[in-house]
Amino acid sequence: MTAIRAEGLYAYYGTNAAVNGLDLTVPDGATFGFLGPNGAGKTTTISMLTTLLKPTAGRAEVAGVDVVSRPAEVRRRIGIVFQESTLDQDLTAAENLRFQADLCGLGRREARGMIAEMLDMMELSGRSNVPVGQFSTGLRRRLEIARGLLGSPRVLFLDEPTTGLDAQTRAAVWEYLGRRRQEQGITVFFTTHQLEEAEHCDRIAIFDKGKVVTEGSPAELKSIIGSDLVVLRTEDDALAAEQLSERFGLTTEPAPDGLRLRVPHGPTLVPRLCAGLGVTVLSVTTTSPTLDDVFLHHTGSEIRESGTKTRTLSDIGEGMR
Structure with a gap:
């Protein structure tokens, strides 16, 4: 089974190709990483795969669904953690998660249990009723990852996922993601420029100037x-x-x-x-x-x-x- 498939994917900004003929296959249940510097086209790739940006050319499927012809269905099957914060600063941590749970169509009891689990996993239980505007960058990042996991997505997209986190919290995040992968078969697709973070991948695509330069497991590369x-x-x-x-x-x-x-x-x-x-x-x-x-x-x-x-x-x- 394939979680993500892209064929000849292009994205142009004017005459510049941010993504230049991407071919990609990510199997179900894998942790797959895009490793590359800022400006390589990683975020543009995620934007196309999550239906936020229409490809200039080529096609892509996520969880077996075409991202252009059936974008709403793709969105129901994915979770996203953006590089920039998209939390509501005026709402509390719990309210941000409850709002996301409503969007995912979760029932009240199921949502309450998942929200408590997410807050506990990210060590935010003691701050559940604190407005997000009072959070540090690291605390906001933890909450965004928790929000992305609500609704048990089939594919979780993470754009520079642990920016602003200390080493201990970063390790806890990856331990939890690994456990969710094993228990639920979730596919994790993330971008990073942090070399040690790429070691968590089953496979890595080294991405530069809009192209995959090489691909393989960390050991193979x-x-x-x-x-x-x-x-x-x-x-x-x-x-x-x-x-x-x-x-x-x-x-x-x-x-x-x-x-x-x-x-x-x-x-x-x-x-x-x-x-x-x-x-x-x-x-x-x-x-x-x-x-x-x-x-x-x-x-x-x-x-x-x-x-x-x-x-x-x-x-x-x-x-x-």
Whole structure:
């Protein structure tokens, strides 16, 4: 079964293609993530899949329903957490959820139970009667996620879902979403520029300039890089670089923290490197490939925590590819 399917999906703003020929298949019950910087077209994609924006070309189905010809039916089958807050600031937390429950057609008893569960899960029970206008950004984000889960949607769309949340609450949100997935088979589709958040995905689509650059599980994508990053600091880095080249055939790149090099099976090779150098080693660290490495490999840039792109391959040097 397929939760989301897109074929040749385009979205133009004037002459600029925000989404450029997207083909996408998301199976039922999966956690699927769009990983990319701000401006890549992630929010535009969600807007089309949730019927908020009509595609310029192509077609898409969500929960088996065409987003253009049957938008009302699509909306009955989905939940949405927007990147920007859409809560009513004058209503309390409980009133915001009750309003959403009415829109979802929930009965009074069912709604009361679900609202209590959502508020408790997001640690908002003590603030249920507080106007949302008095909430911090993080508290509002928690309430928006709770609202998106009301009505047991088949597909939950999350646009940068944990913005403003602390690490503990972020972990609790993902634990709860994982439990809902297992119990109800809900499909979670979310956009993010946070690399650690993408690790929660069954599959990731790296999205840049309106296109899917590559797709796979986190492990599959990182296996493309293959090599570990070793950072070596010695008493004479210039001499160490020469010896690493001559004795081991390794290419290094100078960096503020020492010499950087990519090698397979870094933890196994490091003792040999240290023993084979005629230079005193002051420190050495080994890091396995990350999703940032994958993004850099496929797009030529890294992602900052702010969501913007930063260093390019030319900045880092050919030896660090």
